[in-house]
Amino acid sequence: MTSPAPSGSLTPSSTLPARVTVLSGGVGGARFLQGVLRLVETTRSTTEVTVVANTGDDIWLHGLKVCPDLDTVMYTLGDGIDTERGWGRTGETWHAKEELAAYGVEPTWFGLGDRDLATHLVRTQMLDAGYPLSAVTEALCKRWLAPTYGAGVRLLPMSDDRIETHVVIDDPDAAPGSGEQKAVHFQEYWIKHQAAVPAHAVVPIGADKATPAPGVLEAIAEADLVLLPPSNPVVSVGTILAVPGIREALAATSAPVVGVSGIVGGDHVRGMARQLLTVLGVEVSAAGVAEHYGSRKNGGLLDGWLVDTTDAGLVERIEAAGVRARAVPLMMTDHDATAAMVAAAVELAGL
Numbered sequence: 001m002t003s004p005a006p007s008g009s010l011t012p013s014s015t016l017p018a019r020v021t022v023l024s025g026g027v028g029g030a031r032f033l034q035g036v037l038r039l040v041e042t043t044r045s046t047t048e049v050t051v052v053a054n055t056g057d058d059i060w061l062h063g064l065k066v067c068p069d070l071d072t073v074m075y076t077l078g079d080g081i082d083t084e085r086g087w088g089r090t091g092e093t094w095h096a097k098e099e100l101a102a103y104g105v106e107p108t109w110f111g112l113g114d115r116d117l118a119t120h121l122v123r124t125q126m127l128d129a130g131y132p133l134s135a136v137t138e139a140l141c142k143r144w145l146a147p148t149y150g151a152g153v154r155l156l157p158m159s160d161d162r163i164e165t166h167v168v169i170d171d172p173d174a175a176p177g178s179g180e181q182k183a184v185h186f187q188e189y190w191i192k193h194q195a196a197v198p199a200h201a202v203v204p205i206g207a208d209k210a211t212p213a214p215g216v217l218e219a220i221a222e223a224d225l226v227l228l229p230p231s232n233p234v235v236s237v238g239t240i241l242a243v244p245g246i247r248e249a250l251a252a253t254s255a256p257v258v259g260v261s262g263i264v265g266g267d268h269v270r271g272m273a274r275q276l277l278t279v280l281g282v283e284v285s286a287a288g289v290a291e292h293y294g295s296r297k298n299g300g301l302l303d304g305w306l307v308d309t310t311d312a313g314l315v316e317r318i319e320a321a322g323v324r325a326r327a328v329p330l331m332m333t334d335h336d337a338t339a340a341m342v343a344a345a346v347e348l349a350g351l
Ligand code: GDP
Pocket: 024, 025, 026, 027, 028, 029, 030, 069, 072, 230, 231, 232, 233, 235, 236, 237, 260, 261, 262, 263, 264, 267, 268, 269, 270, 271, 272, 273, 330, 331, 332, 333
Protein backbone atom coordinates (compact mmCIF):
# COMPACT_ATOMS: atom_id res chain seq x y z
CA MET A 1 0.00 0.00 0.00
CA THR A 2 1.25 3.50 -0.82
CA SER A 3 1.38 5.80 2.14
CA PRO A 4 -1.22 8.52 1.92
CA ALA A 5 -0.02 12.00 1.01
CA PRO A 6 -0.97 14.77 3.41
CA SER A 7 -4.41 16.31 2.99
CA GLY A 8 -4.67 19.05 0.43
CA SER A 9 -1.59 18.08 -1.59
CA LEU A 10 -3.39 15.92 -4.11
CA THR A 11 -3.05 16.05 -7.84
CA PRO A 12 -4.96 13.62 -10.04
CA SER A 13 -1.94 11.40 -10.64
CA SER A 14 -3.07 8.04 -9.31
CA THR A 15 -3.94 5.71 -12.14
CA LEU A 16 -7.18 3.79 -12.13
CA PRO A 17 -6.92 0.02 -12.49
CA ALA A 18 -8.35 -1.90 -15.45
CA ARG A 19 -11.83 -2.57 -14.07
CA VAL A 20 -13.64 -0.13 -11.84
CA THR A 21 -17.22 -0.63 -10.65
CA VAL A 22 -19.21 2.28 -9.24
CA LEU A 23 -22.56 2.00 -7.39
CA SER A 24 -24.40 5.18 -8.33
CA GLY A 25 -27.47 7.22 -7.58
CA GLY A 26 -28.38 10.22 -9.73
CA VAL A 27 -26.79 13.65 -9.54
CA GLY A 28 -24.10 12.92 -6.91
CA GLY A 29 -23.14 9.66 -8.59
CA ALA A 30 -23.09 11.19 -12.07
CA ARG A 31 -20.86 14.08 -10.99
CA PHE A 32 -18.52 11.64 -9.28
CA LEU A 33 -18.39 9.59 -12.49
CA GLN A 34 -17.36 12.70 -14.41
CA GLY A 35 -14.34 12.85 -12.08
CA VAL A 36 -13.63 9.16 -12.64
CA LEU A 37 -13.69 9.71 -16.40
CA ARG A 38 -11.56 12.86 -16.13
CA LEU A 39 -8.96 10.82 -14.23
CA VAL A 40 -9.11 8.09 -16.89
CA GLU A 41 -8.52 10.77 -19.52
CA THR A 42 -5.67 12.63 -17.79
CA THR A 43 -3.81 9.46 -16.86
CA ARG A 44 -4.48 7.89 -20.29
CA SER A 45 -5.78 4.77 -18.59
CA THR A 46 -7.59 1.99 -20.42
CA THR A 47 -10.00 1.55 -17.56
CA GLU A 48 -13.40 0.01 -18.11
CA VAL A 49 -15.95 1.62 -15.82
CA THR A 50 -19.13 -0.27 -14.93
CA VAL A 51 -21.86 1.77 -13.31
CA VAL A 52 -24.50 -0.06 -11.27
CA ALA A 53 -27.31 2.46 -10.90
CA ASN A 54 -30.14 2.69 -8.43
CA THR A 55 -33.59 2.02 -9.88
CA GLY A 56 -35.57 2.42 -6.66
CA ASP A 57 -36.50 5.96 -7.73
CA ASP A 58 -38.19 4.61 -10.87
CA ILE A 59 -41.81 5.52 -11.35
CA TRP A 60 -44.60 4.90 -13.86
CA LEU A 61 -46.11 8.20 -14.99
CA HIS A 62 -48.75 8.71 -17.68
CA GLY A 63 -48.14 5.12 -18.77
CA LEU A 64 -44.40 5.65 -19.11
CA LYS A 65 -41.51 4.08 -17.23
CA VAL A 66 -39.26 6.82 -15.85
CA CYS A 67 -35.81 5.92 -14.47
CA PRO A 68 -34.42 9.13 -12.96
CA ASP A 69 -31.03 7.87 -11.79
CA LEU A 70 -30.24 5.86 -14.92
CA ASP A 71 -31.16 8.88 -17.03
CA THR A 72 -29.19 11.35 -14.91
CA VAL A 73 -26.07 9.22 -15.33
CA MET A 74 -26.73 8.71 -19.04
CA TYR A 75 -27.45 12.36 -19.82
CA THR A 76 -24.60 13.66 -17.63
CA LEU A 77 -21.92 11.42 -19.13
CA GLY A 78 -23.39 11.86 -22.61
CA ASP A 79 -23.32 15.67 -22.34
CA GLY A 80 -27.08 15.97 -22.58
CA ILE A 81 -27.78 17.06 -19.01
CA ASP A 82 -29.09 20.45 -17.93
CA THR A 83 -26.04 21.38 -15.88
CA GLU A 84 -27.78 24.08 -13.85
CA ARG A 85 -30.63 21.87 -12.66
CA GLY A 86 -28.38 18.81 -12.48
CA TRP A 87 -31.13 16.59 -13.95
CA GLY A 88 -33.14 16.42 -17.16
CA ARG A 89 -32.19 17.44 -20.67
CA THR A 90 -30.39 20.55 -21.71
CA GLY A 91 -32.51 22.87 -23.89
CA GLU A 92 -35.65 21.33 -22.42
CA THR A 93 -39.18 22.62 -23.09
CA TRP A 94 -42.32 21.74 -21.15
CA HIS A 95 -45.21 21.83 -23.64
CA ALA A 96 -46.39 18.29 -22.92
CA LYS A 97 -46.40 19.03 -19.18
CA GLU A 98 -48.56 22.13 -19.80
CA GLU A 99 -50.94 20.15 -21.98
CA LEU A 100 -51.28 17.39 -19.37
CA ALA A 101 -51.99 20.03 -16.70
CA ALA A 102 -54.65 21.57 -18.98
CA TYR A 103 -56.36 18.17 -19.02
CA GLY A 104 -56.15 18.12 -15.22
CA VAL A 105 -54.13 14.92 -15.33
CA GLU A 106 -52.34 13.95 -12.12
CA PRO A 107 -49.68 13.99 -10.91
CA THR A 108 -48.83 17.58 -11.69
CA TRP A 109 -45.86 17.68 -9.30
CA PHE A 110 -43.61 15.57 -11.52
CA GLY A 111 -42.67 17.34 -14.75
CA LEU A 112 -41.57 15.36 -17.76
CA GLY A 113 -39.80 17.57 -20.27
CA ASP A 114 -40.51 17.26 -23.97
CA ARG A 115 -37.03 16.01 -24.88
CA ASP A 116 -36.91 13.71 -21.88
CA LEU A 117 -40.27 12.22 -22.90
CA ALA A 118 -38.68 10.65 -25.96
CA THR A 119 -36.40 8.59 -23.71
CA HIS A 120 -39.36 7.34 -21.68
CA LEU A 121 -41.34 6.55 -24.83
CA VAL A 122 -38.50 4.48 -26.27
CA ARG A 123 -37.90 2.74 -22.95
CA THR A 124 -41.56 1.91 -22.40
CA GLN A 125 -42.02 0.60 -25.95
CA MET A 126 -39.03 -1.70 -25.53
CA LEU A 127 -40.24 -2.91 -22.13
CA ASP A 128 -43.68 -3.55 -23.63
CA ALA A 129 -42.00 -5.56 -26.39
CA GLY A 130 -40.44 -7.77 -23.72
CA TYR A 131 -36.92 -6.44 -23.38
CA PRO A 132 -35.57 -6.29 -19.81
CA LEU A 133 -34.56 -2.91 -18.40
CA SER A 134 -30.87 -3.80 -18.72
CA ALA A 135 -31.24 -4.39 -22.47
CA VAL A 136 -33.28 -1.20 -22.84
CA THR A 137 -30.62 0.76 -20.96
CA GLU A 138 -27.91 -0.67 -23.19
CA ALA A 139 -29.91 0.42 -26.24
CA LEU A 140 -30.39 3.95 -24.90
CA CYS A 141 -26.68 4.16 -24.08
CA LYS A 142 -25.81 3.46 -27.71
CA ARG A 143 -26.86 7.05 -28.26
CA TRP A 144 -25.47 8.62 -25.08
CA LEU A 145 -22.35 6.72 -24.05
CA ALA A 146 -21.03 4.51 -26.85
CA PRO A 147 -20.01 7.32 -29.25
CA THR A 148 -17.76 8.94 -26.62
CA TYR A 149 -16.60 6.06 -24.47
CA GLY A 150 -16.96 2.93 -26.60
CA ALA A 151 -16.58 -0.03 -24.26
CA GLY A 152 -15.05 2.25 -21.62
CA VAL A 153 -18.33 2.88 -19.78
CA ARG A 154 -21.15 0.42 -19.17
CA LEU A 155 -24.36 1.44 -17.40
CA LEU A 156 -26.35 -1.31 -15.67
CA PRO A 157 -29.57 -0.99 -13.71
CA MET A 158 -29.16 -2.67 -10.32
CA SER A 159 -32.01 -5.02 -11.25
CA ASP A 160 -34.41 -5.76 -14.08
CA ASP A 161 -37.17 -6.28 -11.52
CA ARG A 162 -39.56 -3.56 -10.46
CA ILE A 163 -38.38 -1.97 -7.22
CA GLU A 164 -39.91 1.23 -5.88
CA THR A 165 -38.74 3.01 -2.79
CA HIS A 166 -41.60 4.24 -0.62
CA VAL A 167 -41.38 6.56 2.36
CA VAL A 168 -43.79 6.33 5.28
CA ILE A 169 -44.81 9.88 6.23
CA ASP A 170 -47.34 11.64 8.42
CA ASP A 171 -50.48 11.66 6.28
CA PRO A 172 -50.68 15.27 5.07
CA ASP A 173 -54.46 14.88 4.48
CA ALA A 174 -55.22 13.53 7.96
CA ALA A 175 -56.43 15.72 10.79
CA PRO A 176 -53.50 17.39 12.57
CA GLY A 177 -52.38 15.35 15.55
CA SER A 178 -54.23 12.22 14.37
CA GLY A 179 -50.92 10.40 14.04
CA GLU A 180 -52.07 8.81 10.79
CA GLN A 181 -49.33 7.75 8.45
CA LYS A 182 -49.17 6.70 4.83
CA ALA A 183 -46.59 5.33 2.45
CA VAL A 184 -45.85 7.43 -0.61
CA HIS A 185 -43.55 6.88 -3.55
CA PHE A 186 -40.08 8.31 -2.92
CA GLN A 187 -40.66 10.84 -5.72
CA GLU A 188 -43.80 12.09 -3.99
CA TYR A 189 -41.88 12.51 -0.72
CA TRP A 190 -39.00 14.28 -2.44
CA ILE A 191 -40.60 16.33 -5.20
CA LYS A 192 -44.13 16.99 -3.95
CA HIS A 193 -43.31 17.25 -0.24
CA GLN A 194 -39.69 18.44 -0.67
CA ALA A 195 -38.64 15.99 2.08
CA ALA A 196 -40.16 18.50 4.53
CA VAL A 197 -42.81 16.23 6.12
CA PRO A 198 -42.03 13.96 9.08
CA ALA A 199 -40.85 10.56 7.76
CA HIS A 200 -40.82 7.28 9.66
CA ALA A 201 -39.56 4.52 7.39
CA VAL A 202 -37.97 3.94 3.99
CA VAL A 203 -39.02 0.75 2.22
CA PRO A 204 -37.57 -0.47 -1.10
CA ILE A 205 -40.72 -2.30 -2.21
CA GLY A 206 -39.96 -5.35 -4.32
CA ALA A 207 -36.26 -5.44 -3.45
CA ASP A 208 -36.48 -8.55 -1.30
CA LYS A 209 -37.74 -10.61 -4.25
CA ALA A 210 -35.52 -8.97 -6.87
CA THR A 211 -32.38 -10.31 -8.45
CA PRO A 212 -29.42 -8.26 -9.65
CA ALA A 213 -29.48 -7.40 -13.36
CA PRO A 214 -27.24 -9.45 -15.66
CA GLY A 215 -23.62 -8.42 -15.24
CA VAL A 216 -24.01 -6.73 -11.85
CA LEU A 217 -22.57 -9.46 -9.64
CA GLU A 218 -19.82 -10.18 -12.17
CA ALA A 219 -18.91 -6.47 -12.32
CA ILE A 220 -18.42 -6.49 -8.55
CA ALA A 221 -16.65 -9.86 -8.39
CA GLU A 222 -14.28 -9.11 -11.27
CA ALA A 223 -13.54 -5.48 -10.39
CA ASP A 224 -10.09 -4.26 -9.41
CA LEU A 225 -11.67 -1.43 -7.46
CA VAL A 226 -15.21 -0.73 -6.26
CA LEU A 227 -16.13 2.88 -5.60
CA LEU A 228 -19.10 4.22 -3.66
CA PRO A 229 -19.71 7.82 -4.78
CA PRO A 230 -21.12 10.37 -2.31
CA SER A 231 -24.58 9.17 -3.42
CA ASN A 232 -27.39 9.10 -0.88
CA PRO A 233 -26.58 6.29 1.59
CA VAL A 234 -30.27 5.49 2.12
CA VAL A 235 -32.17 5.82 -1.15
CA SER A 236 -29.29 5.43 -3.66
CA VAL A 237 -26.54 3.16 -2.32
CA GLY A 238 -28.85 1.74 0.36
CA THR A 239 -31.41 0.65 -2.23
CA ILE A 240 -28.76 -0.97 -4.41
CA LEU A 241 -27.57 -2.90 -1.34
CA ALA A 242 -31.15 -4.04 -0.70
CA VAL A 243 -31.08 -6.22 -3.82
CA PRO A 244 -30.23 -9.70 -2.53
CA GLY A 245 -26.77 -10.79 -3.60
CA ILE A 246 -25.20 -7.36 -4.06
CA ARG A 247 -24.06 -6.91 -0.47
CA GLU A 248 -22.69 -10.46 -0.49
CA ALA A 249 -20.81 -9.78 -3.75
CA LEU A 250 -19.24 -6.70 -2.18
CA ALA A 251 -18.20 -8.70 0.86
CA ALA A 252 -16.65 -11.40 -1.32
CA THR A 253 -14.87 -9.39 -4.01
CA SER A 254 -11.09 -9.29 -3.96
CA ALA A 255 -11.29 -5.62 -5.02
CA PRO A 256 -10.93 -2.92 -2.37
CA VAL A 257 -14.15 -1.03 -1.70
CA VAL A 258 -13.68 2.68 -1.11
CA GLY A 259 -16.42 5.22 -0.48
CA VAL A 260 -16.74 8.99 -0.45
CA SER A 261 -18.86 10.82 2.10
CA GLY A 262 -21.83 12.78 0.81
CA ILE A 263 -22.18 14.23 4.28
CA VAL A 264 -19.89 17.18 4.80
CA GLY A 265 -19.77 19.12 8.05
CA GLY A 266 -22.77 17.27 9.48
CA ASP A 267 -25.20 17.77 6.61
CA HIS A 268 -25.77 16.61 3.03
CA VAL A 269 -24.31 18.77 0.29
CA ARG A 270 -27.64 18.65 -1.54
CA GLY A 271 -30.77 16.51 -1.47
CA MET A 272 -32.37 14.83 1.55
CA ALA A 273 -29.78 12.46 3.01
CA ARG A 274 -29.99 14.20 6.40
CA GLN A 275 -33.71 13.54 6.71
CA LEU A 276 -33.46 9.91 5.60
CA LEU A 277 -30.41 9.03 7.70
CA THR A 278 -32.35 10.41 10.65
CA VAL A 279 -35.24 8.07 9.80
CA LEU A 280 -32.78 5.16 9.97
CA GLY A 281 -31.32 6.42 13.25
CA VAL A 282 -27.92 6.96 11.65
CA GLU A 283 -25.84 9.88 12.92
CA VAL A 284 -25.72 12.56 10.21
CA SER A 285 -21.96 12.81 9.88
CA ALA A 286 -19.22 11.40 7.67
CA ALA A 287 -18.33 9.05 10.54
CA GLY A 288 -21.95 8.04 11.12
CA VAL A 289 -22.32 6.97 7.49
CA ALA A 290 -18.98 5.11 7.55
CA GLU A 291 -20.09 3.20 10.64
CA HIS A 292 -23.47 2.54 9.02
CA TYR A 293 -21.76 0.97 5.99
CA GLY A 294 -19.30 -0.76 8.32
CA SER A 295 -15.81 -2.16 7.88
CA ARG A 296 -15.30 -5.17 5.63
CA LYS A 297 -13.15 -6.57 8.41
CA ASN A 298 -16.29 -6.83 10.52
CA GLY A 299 -18.78 -7.97 7.88
CA GLY A 300 -19.48 -4.46 6.55
CA LEU A 301 -18.75 -2.85 3.20
CA LEU A 302 -15.82 -0.49 3.40
CA ASP A 303 -12.07 -0.82 3.16
CA GLY A 304 -11.61 2.92 2.80
CA TRP A 305 -13.62 6.11 3.34
CA LEU A 306 -12.90 9.67 2.29
CA VAL A 307 -14.19 12.55 4.37
CA ASP A 308 -13.99 16.24 3.60
CA THR A 309 -11.14 18.28 5.07
CA THR A 310 -13.68 20.02 7.33
CA ASP A 311 -14.32 16.57 8.86
CA ALA A 312 -10.63 15.71 9.39
CA GLY A 313 -11.36 15.37 13.10
CA LEU A 314 -13.46 12.26 12.35
CA VAL A 315 -10.65 10.29 10.67
CA GLU A 316 -9.43 8.73 13.89
CA ARG A 317 -12.91 7.54 14.87
CA ILE A 318 -13.49 5.98 11.44
CA GLU A 319 -10.13 4.21 11.54
CA ALA A 320 -10.99 2.91 14.99
CA ALA A 321 -14.04 1.30 13.36
CA GLY A 322 -11.68 -0.61 11.05
CA VAL A 323 -11.97 1.58 7.94
CA ARG A 324 -8.92 3.31 6.45
CA ALA A 325 -9.84 6.99 6.29
CA ARG A 326 -8.45 10.20 4.99
CA ALA A 327 -9.58 13.82 4.76
CA VAL A 328 -9.40 15.54 1.35
CA PRO A 329 -11.49 18.25 -0.34
CA LEU A 330 -14.77 16.57 -1.34
CA MET A 331 -16.61 19.38 -3.13
CA MET A 332 -17.29 18.37 -6.72
CA THR A 333 -16.95 21.93 -8.00
CA ASP A 334 -15.50 20.90 -11.38
CA HIS A 335 -14.25 17.76 -13.09
CA ASP A 336 -10.62 18.32 -12.02
CA ALA A 337 -11.55 18.74 -8.36
CA THR A 338 -13.63 15.58 -8.59
CA ALA A 339 -10.81 13.73 -10.39
CA ALA A 340 -8.49 14.65 -7.50
CA MET A 341 -11.04 13.16 -5.12
CA VAL A 342 -11.14 9.94 -7.17
CA ALA A 343 -7.34 9.85 -7.22
CA ALA A 344 -7.38 10.06 -3.43
CA ALA A 345 -9.79 7.10 -3.36
CA VAL A 346 -7.41 5.09 -5.57
CA GLU A 347 -4.50 5.94 -3.27
CA LEU A 348 -6.51 5.02 -0.22
CA ALA A 349 -7.35 1.68 -1.83
CA GLY A 350 -3.62 1.01 -1.95
CA LEU A 351 -3.61 0.42 -5.69
P1 GDP B 1 -29.63 11.77 -6.49
O1 GDP B 1 -30.08 10.38 -6.84
O2 GDP B 1 -29.82 12.74 -7.60
O3 GDP B 1 -30.13 12.25 -5.17
O4 GDP B 1 -28.05 11.69 -6.38
P2 GDP B 1 -27.10 10.75 -5.53
O5 GDP B 1 -27.82 9.91 -4.56
O6 GDP B 1 -26.17 10.07 -6.48
O7 GDP B 1 -26.25 11.85 -4.76
C1 GDP B 1 -26.83 12.68 -3.81
C2 GDP B 1 -25.85 12.89 -2.69
O8 GDP B 1 -24.66 13.43 -3.21
C3 GDP B 1 -26.38 13.85 -1.65
O9 GDP B 1 -26.62 13.15 -0.44
C4 GDP B 1 -25.30 14.90 -1.52
O10 GDP B 1 -24.98 15.21 -0.19
C5 GDP B 1 -24.11 14.32 -2.25
N1 GDP B 1 -23.37 15.34 -2.96
C6 GDP B 1 -23.83 16.16 -3.94
N2 GDP B 1 -22.85 17.01 -4.35
C7 GDP B 1 -21.75 16.71 -3.59
C8 GDP B 1 -20.40 17.23 -3.53
O11 GDP B 1 -20.00 18.14 -4.26
N3 GDP B 1 -19.56 16.64 -2.62
C9 GDP B 1 -19.97 15.63 -1.80
N4 GDP B 1 -19.08 15.11 -0.96
N5 GDP B 1 -21.22 15.12 -1.83
C10 GDP B 1 -22.09 15.64 -2.72
